Amino acid sequence: MSISWLAVAVATAIGMAIAMVWYGWAFLGVWRELTGVTEEDSKRAGKRPLAILLASILVTALVLAAGCSLASGFFASDPLWLDLAVGFVTWLGFSLTTLAQHNAFEQKPARLTVINNAYQLTLFLGMALAIGLLQ
Secondary structure, three states, X not given: OOOOHHHHHHHHHHHHHHHHHHHHHHOHHHHHHHXXXXXXXXXXXXXXXXXXXXXXXXXXXHHHHHHHHHHHHHHOOOOHHHHHHHHHHHHHHHHHHHXXXXXXXXXXXXXXXXXXXXXHHHHHHHHHXXXXXXX
């Protein structure tokens, strides 16, 4: 198994960009409405949420890079579709299921669950694509 650190770094940067576009622009208003998190709440939280976001995206990039490397070794092949499949299966098995469970029990709006899961899918596929192209 080999991991390209360049691929991990680029996937992390892409993950941060996806998060910033998704929650900082595309769905900011509806996300604030559905969560009740105001702009003042975000300011009070300071940089802590961004630090957590960066750390979690870095871990996601490492796990996806390892998964893509293991899959290419197992299949003795390294097509880009395989890296995207790793991203999709990882999202499906871990992110979608976990978020759906938490949101159901916390009785969060279904629309919020859809927005967050769509973000996670975009994140996992975008990062897997970067890893596939650079690994």
